[in-house]
Amino acid sequence: MVVDMRSDTLTHPTDEMRRAMAAADVGDDVYGEDPTINRLEAMAAARVGKEAGLYVPTGSMGNLVAMMSHTQRGDQVILEYEAHIYHHEVGALSSVAGLLPRLIPSDYGAIAPAALRAAVSQAYPRTSLVCLENTHNRHGGTVLTAAEMAAVSEVAAGAGMKVHLDGARLFNAAVALGVEPTVLTRHVDSVMFCVSKGLSAPVGSVVCGTKDFIGRARSFRKALGGGMRQAGVLAACGIVALEKMVDRLAEDNMRARRLAETIADLGGLGVDLSRVQSNMVVVNGAPLGLDAAALARELAARGVKGGGRPPSSVRLVVNRHHGDAEIGQVVEAVKDLNRAFRS
Ligand code: TLP
Numbered sequence: 313m314v315v316d317m318r319s320d321t322l323t324h325p326t327d328e329m330r331r332a333m334a335a336a337d338v339g340d341d342v343y344g345e346d347p348t349i350n351r352l353e354a355m356a357a358a359r360v361g362k363e364a365g366l367y368v369p370t371g372s373m374g375n376l377v378a379m380m381s382h383t384q385r386g387d388q389v390i391l392e393y394e395a396h397i398y399h400h401e402v403g404a405l406s407s408v409a410g411l412l413p414r415l416i417p418s419d420y421g422a423i424a425p426a427a428l429r430a431a432v433s434q435a436y437p438r439t440s441l442v443c444l445e446n447t448h449n450r451h452g453g454t455v456l457t458a459a460e461m462a463a464v465s466e467v468a469a470g471a472g473m474k475v476h477l478d479g480a481r482l483f484n485a486a487v488a489l490g491v492e493p494t495v496l497t498r499h500v501d502s503v504m505f506c507v508s509k510g511l512s513a514p515v516g517s518v519v520c521g522t523k524d525f526i527g528r529a530r531s532f533r534k535a536l537g538g539g540m541r542q543a544g545v546l547a548a549c550g551i552v553a554l555e556k557m558v559d560r561l562a563e564d565n566m567r568a569r570r571l572a573e574t575i576a577d578l579g580g581l582g583v584d585l586s587r588v589q590s591n592m593v594v595v596n597g598a599p600l601g602l603d604a605a606a607l608a609r610e611l612a613a614r615g616v617k618g619g620g621r622p623p624s625s626v627r628l629v630v631n632r633h634h635g636d637a638e639i640g641q642v643v644e645a646v647k648d649l650n651r652a653f654r655s
Contacts, residue, residue, distance in 0.1 A: 348544030
């Protein structure tokens with residue numbers, strides 16, 4: 313058996329999703345006439361406490377249309393140093409949206425209010441937007457608290473800036489904190505969350521915000537080629553995701569934590585337990601003399617696929633396809649790796 317932990321994007325639709333796809337009522341969404349998409353958008357907006365929602369094919373497109381809808385070309389946008397938008401969305405914020413990114417470092421994803429204030433006061437370009445990310449992918453799935461988000465939001469409001477949340481894994485964060493998503497999203501003007509990750513829908517994300525904002529986002533979505541016509545067959549899975557798949561994310565978070573603690577107890581391979589706050593575990597090969605590529609290769613040779621995080625780490629993401637047997641196999645692989653490389 314190969315345990316594939318490269319991402320939670322690898323999850324397959326559930327049987328209930330497949331049935332919902334077959335039964336979905338559809339219409340032309342570019343005319344606003346797909347009843348299933350309209351239902352998902354309304355449901356998503358209610359879930360995050362916003363006026364309206366927009367179904368988009370991917371999280372990347374959701375972040376992009378949100379940024380375009382909040383800004384004008386030439387504006388500066390503030391992002392945390394390790395933001396997914398900056399590192400993994402192929403520079404679209406600059407090449408497509410015409411925005412100038414300004415990166416602020418932080419320990420685990422929460423931009424410090426003082427650093428934000430300083431960045432804005434030194435800025436000559438118009439600075440109209442701050443983006444947050446929760447959970448924070450490149451910091452290892454760390455969770456920003458409502459208080460941390462509120463602090464950013466307060467500075468942003470004082471400086472006339474909007475706040476967008478890249479909440480690709482918003483529900484992992486909410487479940488980890490034991491709060492409703494609105495406790496987090498009330499501090500942002502817009503939010504994008506993915507139904508295609510741990511929530512297991514095959515495709516899709518939803519952007520939520522005010523009606524005006526969503527109106528602008530809808531035309532940017534069309535401009536980017538995201539008007540998908542009878543995509544209710546896909547949105548149907550998003551509805552199942554929101555109704556049935558949110559609470560079980562606690563299981564993924566819990567298994568990731570247990571796996572990390574076991575790896576830490578074994579010694580050898582490194583793991584920073586303080587960063588294991590949701591469904592990700594980043595293991596470090598440096599104590600065994602392995603770089604990221606070598607560690608990924610050695611884990612794969614032992615039946616565990618992970619994603620290389622240079623210089624010396626591999627990200628393991630727990631999803632619903634990982635039960636006790638799969639996690640057990642990962643533990644065995646790590647034991648074997650420790651035996652082979654510990655000097
Ligand atoms: N993340 C993917 C890869 O791109 C790294 C993953 O496997 O984690 N925001 C965040 C925080 C994300 O983690 C991702 C996807 C996105 C946005 C983009 O979503 P998609 O892939 O739907 O464009």
